[in-house]
Amino acid sequence: MAEKGGNGFFMSVLGFLPVIGILGFSTIASSADDYLSELEVEAGKVDAERIDPGRATDPGAAKQSAEGEQASQSQEKLDLAAQRANFESLLKKHYFGTYGFYRKLPERSRQEVFGEYRRGVGMDKIRKKIVSRLLQH
DSSP states (O other): OHHHHHHHHHHHHHHHHHHHHHHHHHHHHHHHHHHHHHHHHHHHHHHHHHOOTTSOOSHHHHHHHHHHHHHHHHHHHHHHHHHHHHHHHHHHHHOHHHHHHHHHSOHHHHHHHHHHHHTTOOHHHHHHHHHHHHHHO
């Protein structure tokens, strides 16, 4: 009789396995769907950042766009160089001694001084900065 009871328990456990298996599978499938949904959302964010809808998709247009950006950057560099030349000319014409000190500064310090000028710092402060930088080097 003990054997029959043992088999009965074993049979009842076997009866629950398909139910547990189905529930487990649906949970796994559900979590996989959630995971895929999250991936799609994240992928959409990345695509939205990388793809500008205003840009054309043909390679010729992309090349023209890149060339246009390079031309714009080149023009900005030329404008910046012209502004710096005007600044140095102003120093040389109106503040010759300060200009001499400025020319002795390393390039990095000259760029910093010019940056101050572009931000609208007054000439008195710029002259003091030039002397200060010269004494530091």
